[in-house]
Amino acid sequence: MGKTIVEKILSAHTDTNNLRIGDIIKARVDFAFANDITAPIAIKYFKESGAKEVFNKKRVGLIPDHFAPNKDIKSAEQCKLLREFAQEYEIENYFEIGKMGIEHALLPEKGLVLPGDVVVGADSHTDTSGALGAFAIGVGSTDLAAIMALGEAWLKVSPTIKFIYSGKLNKWVSGKDLILYTISKIGVDGANYKVMEFSGEVIKRLSMDNRFTMCNMAIEAGAKTGIIEPDETTLEYLKGRAKRPFQIYKSDTDAHYEKIIEIDVSKIEPQVAFPHLPENAKPIGEAKGIKIDQSIIGSCTNGRIEDLRIAAEILKGQQVHSEVRLIIIPATQDVYLQALREGLIDIFIFSGAAVSTPTCGPCLGGYMGILAKGERAISTTNRNFVGRMGHPESEVYLASPAVAAASAILGRIASPEEVKQG
Amino acid sequence: MMIKGKVWKFKDNIDTDVIIPARYLNTSDPKELALHCMEDYDSEFVKKINQGDIIVAGRNFGCGSSREHAPIALKVAGVSCIIAKSFARIFFRNAINIGLPIFESEEIADQSSEGDFLEVDTVKGIIKNINKDRAYKLNPLPAFIQNIISLGGLREYVKEEVRRRNR
Numbered sequence: 001m002g003k004t005i006v007e008k009i010l011s012a013h014t015d016t017n018n019l020r021i022g023d024i025i026k027a028r029v030d031f032a033f034a035n036d037i038t039a040p041i042a043i044k045y046f047k048e049s050g051a052k053e054v055f056n057k058k059r060v061g062l063i064p065d066h067f068a069p070n071k072d073i074k075s076a077e078q079c080k081l082l083r084e085f086a087q088e089y090e091i092e093n094y095f096e097i098g099k100m101g102i103e104h105a106l107l108p109e110k111g112l113v114l115p116g117d118v119v120v121g122a123d124s125h126t127d128t129s130g131a132l133g134a135f136a137i138g139v140g141s142t143d144l145a146a147i148m149a150l151g152e153a154w155l156k157v158s159p160t161i162k163f164i165y166s167g168k169l170n171k172w173v174s175g176k177d178l179i180l181y182t183i184s185k186i187g188v189d190g191a192n193y194k195v196m197e198f199s200g201e202v203i204k205r206l207s208m209d210n211r212f213t214m215c216n217m218a219i220e221a222g223a224k225t226g227i228i229e230p231d232e233t234t235l236e237y238l239k240g241r242a243k244r245p246f247q248i249y250k251s252d253t254d255a256h257y258e259k260i261i262e263i264d265v266s267k268i269e270p271q272v273a274f275p276h277l278p279e280n281a282k283p284i285g286e287a288k289g290i291k292i293d294q295s296i297i298g299s300c301t302n303g304r305i306e307d308l309r310i311a312a313e314i315l316k317g318q319q320v321h322s323e324v325r326l327i328i329i330p331a332t333q334d335v336y337l338q339a340l341r342e343g344l345i346d347i348f349i350f351s352g353a354a355v356s357t358p359t360c361g362p363c364l365g366g367y368m369g370i371l372a373k374g375e376r377a378i379s380t381t382n383r384n385f386v387g388r389m390g391h392p393e394s395e396v397y398l399a400s401p402a403v404a405a406a407s408a409i410l411g412r413i414a415s416p417e418e419v420k421q422g
Numbered sequence: 423m424m425i426k427g428k429v430w431k432f433k434d435n436i437d438t439d440v441i442i443p444a445r446y447l448n449t450s451d452p453k454e455l456a457l458h459c460m461e462d463y464d465s466e467f468v469k470k471i472n473q474g475d476i477i478v479a480g481r482n483f484g485c486g487s488s489r490e491h492a493p494i495a496l497k498v499a500g501v502s503c504i505i506a507k508s509f510a511r512i513f514f515r516n517a518i519n520i521g522l523p524i525f526e527s528e529e530i531a532d533q534s535s536e537g538d539f540l541e542v543d544t545v546k547g548i549i550k551n552i553n554k555d556r557a558y559k560l561n562p563l564p565a566f567i568q569n570i571i572s573l574g575g576l577r578e579y580v581k582e583e584v585r586r587r588n589r
Contacts (some may be wrong), residue, residue, distance in 0.1 A: 013583050024566045040450045041490055050584045067448055074448035124488040124512055140490035140516035146580045150587075154566060188435055189482035193511050223484060224511055277435060364444040364487070383486060385439040392443075392462040 002252025004160045005229055006195050009135040009249050013118045023157045029119035030134075033061030033093070035103055035360075036068055036078045038122035038140070043085045055091050055151030061112060061121075062086050062094040063103040066360045071367040085120065101332025101358045104128035104216060104300035109332055111241030115230040120144070120153050125300050125382065126225075127218045131211035132238075133230035133248065138219065147242050158224045159258035160195040162251075163384045165202035167266035172416045174310070175210030176302060176380065176400040178202070179217040180271035182263065184281035192222030197251065202265050203228060208237040209306035216301045217382050220278040271302035272378075273398035276386045284403060287413040292326045294377040295408035296389075297401050298356075299363045302380035303331025305338050307401040312344040314405040314419055315356060320352035321411030327369045329356045353408070365389045370395075378407045425523065425542040427474040429534050432506075434480035436463070438513065441484065441492040455491050471500045476540050478531055479506040484513025493517040501528035503542050505549070507531045512580045518567055521575040525549065525560050544571075 003011070007019055014025040032055075034042050039062055046054075052081045054060045064083045066389050067075035086094030093112060095101070104125050107113045115133035119126060121143040129136035135148050139153070147153050163182060183190070196218045203211070211228050217228025228234075238246075272287035274280040297303075297311050308330060320326045330336035336358065339345050362369030363381040370379055371390030377397070379389065384396035399407070402416040409419050439462070439561045446458045460467040477483075477496070483506035484492060496504070502523045504517065517524045523544045530549060534540065539552040547560040560569065573579050 024564055037447045037489065037491075044450075045580075048577065049580045050588070051580075052588075066444075072448060078448060122488055124486065138488045138489050138512055140512060140519060142490060142519040142576050143515060146576055149580050149584055154570075156564075184515075188485060189508060189510070192482065192508060196505070222485060222510055364439070364447075366447075383437075383439070383494055385437045385486060387443050387462040388439050413485075 001256055002254035004132065004197065004255040004257065005227055005249045005250045006135055006160055007157070009116055009118065010157060012379050019157050021157055021159050025157060026152045027118050027155050028152050028269045029120050029147050031059050031113050031119045032059065032121070032144060033063060033103060033107065034122035034141070034144050035066050036075065036082055036120060037066045038144065040078050040081045041141035042122055042144040042148065043081055045142055046148045049145065049149045051149035052092060054148045057090050058092050060091050060148055061103070061107060062091055063100060063106060064093050065100055065102050065358065065414070066364065067366050068100065068359060069097050069098045069357065081182040099333060102300045102303060102360055105304055105331035105335065108132055108164055108212065109241065109334055111238065111243040114238070114242055114244065114246035115234060116246050120147055124219045125216050127223065128212050128216040129302055130215040130218065130225045130227040131208065132234055133228060135225060135227065137225050155383070158194050160197050161191055162197045162257040162260045163201060164200040164260065164262045165198070165265050166200050166262065167202065167264045169202060169265050170269060172402045173268055174400045174402065175206060175213035177268060177271045178265065179214045180273050180278065180281040180398060181268050183217065183221045183279050186221055188220060188277050188279045190220040191218065194223055196221065196223045196226045198226060198228050204231060207306060208233055209304040212304065213301055217278065220382060242314030270400060270403050270415060272403060273384055275384050275395040275397065278382065278398060285396065288415065289348055290397070290413040291376065292324060292378050292407055292412060294369060294371060295329070295376040295404045296327050296362050296369055296377060296379040296381060297404050298331060299360065299381040300331060301333065301382045302401050305335050307380065308335065308339045308344050311401045311405040312347040314402060314416055315351040315353065316347050317407065318409045319392060319418060320349055324408050324411050326353040326408040327362065327370070328353050329361060330358055332358055362389055378404050378413055380404050423523070423544040425474065425476070425544065427476040427502050427540060428472065429476055429478045429538045429540055431479055431536040432472060432479035434553050435482045435485055436479055436571040437486040438484055438489050438492040439486055442489065442495040447489060447491055450491065452494050452498040459495040459499040463492055468499050473500040474502045475500055476542070477501055477504045479504065480531060481507045483509050485510035488512045490516045490520065493520050493522050497522045505530050518570060519576040521571065527558060527560055530558055
């Protein structure tokens with residue numbers, strides 16, 4: 001019987017023969033990383049382990065992105081731990097402010113995570129790199145400490161659910177809408193412990209930035225990871241980026257899937273996920289008119305150049321509503337610079353938006369856009385749990401950059417069409 | 423290990439932002455994290471629970487972020503064991519790795535009430551509800567995971583492995 005892409009990647013990274021679903025294996029890790037929240041605990045345990053050095057100085061990443069640039073003294077202390085550890089253990093991929101980007105946007109952009117890799121990050125959105133055809137999973141700090149010391153991780157071989165997307169995408173429907181719709185169909189634990197493999201003609205036509213968005217949110221359905229087979233689009237993206245050779249794996253046509261779910265995208269409208277779960281996605285029509293206080297465009301989900309281009313297309317010549325704060329956060333320095341060169345930042349600032357240096361900031365209620373009691377935000381981020389962006393009695397609605405931009409202009413949740421038709 | 427504690431019931435999809443809000447993640451001090459455990463769900467929770475108490479929850483407990491601060495906050499706040507219909511994958515790993523016993527059981531989640539006393543034999547996987555006079559036998563954890571737990575968590579496993587490789 002054939003194998004899925006994930007089974008092939010794992011087989012290539014373990015000494016266990018004839019992998020079966022449910023087997024617990026030790027897998028060699030190609031790249032491991034942590035951020036300013038998860039690394040401090042991992043560093044402590046790594047030092048306790050007695051390991052003299054990390055398993056590979058080129059294959060460990062430390063990215064202070066969550067509360068950096070340091071939001072307060074405690075965060076400054078945490079970031080300092082990363083900096084000192086990187087110096088002491090000669091870790092090459094430490095990204096200081098000014099070079100830093102949100103980890104899941106930065107690592108693919110720098111060609112540090114590649115197709116066929118086993119990537120393990122101490123952050124749940126590590127699944128983002130699955131868009132490159134890597135097996136990329138999030139873990140906690142103790143796991144990461146173990147990987148830094150040993151270069152391997154214990155893993156259970158999970159079954160895969162295959163999603164096949166067909167049909168023609170409607171105007172303003174993006175990868176974000178596809179993944180929100182998918183999560184709404186299967187629920188926030190619909191893929192718990194399982195791999196979500198995204199495929200079909202729609203995915204083949206989808207840009208890399210949109211593919212990253214989809215894989216990024218596989219975790220919001222409980223998935224171990226999301227993955228997309230590499231193709232021409234992937235290879236084009238990797239040109240001039242890949243830092244080392246890589247291996248392309250594809251699922252066999254007779255591979256076994258636990259389930260195959262077919263989705264006709266022609267029926268999907270832009271989606272808005274209502275508080276307080278990502279599975280509460282509804283078509284934009286059902287959300288129109290909900291008043292907002294803030295709009296966030298950014299994060300590891302939607303802070304890439306295409307996201308900013310779409311936001312600029314809608315904001316061009318328009319003004320942010322007088323009662324709305326629009327905060328736009330390019331995910332990396334390269335995205336920021338590209339947006340600057342294309343004139344997007346001009347458009348944002350003329351429209352009355354605040355543009356920030358890369359940071360996770362408001363997405364997890366860190367800083368740079370915290371909500372007060374009773375306030376409501378529309379956001380291109382990935383979670384809308386209770387208190388996620390601030391006060392426990394605030395609300396977050398999740399949507400695409402197009403919807404977040406249109407809503408910022410009209411002061412209420414709005415379809416991009418309402419703005420573009422003037 | 424034998425655990426005895428009072429049940430605190432929680433609904434489905436208790437996420438890690440509720441277990442420990444990100445606004446407190448600028449520290450990794452376990453005692454400080456424990457002070458804010460479940461704060462946005464029930465601001466009195468930390469005051470109400472006693473050392474050794476047990477959380478019994480619905481589906482998908484611990485969904486969301488990979489923050490190990492979540493099981494750490496629960497453990498240090500006094501929670502000795504969590505029984506849920508299901509756990510989010512990363513939370514499950516993190517709990518095992520830090521040595522917080524967790525079990526999946528639909529029956530116990532459905533049949534126990536807040537305030538019940540449970541007796542948990544973590545090795546045999548036998549859980550008794552004293553108030554309801556019921557006993558449950560759960561499937562044992564895979565051998566590899568049991569080995570990690572018997573060593574005292576993943577940290578001890580790594581120490582041993584590092585020692586072995588250095589020999």
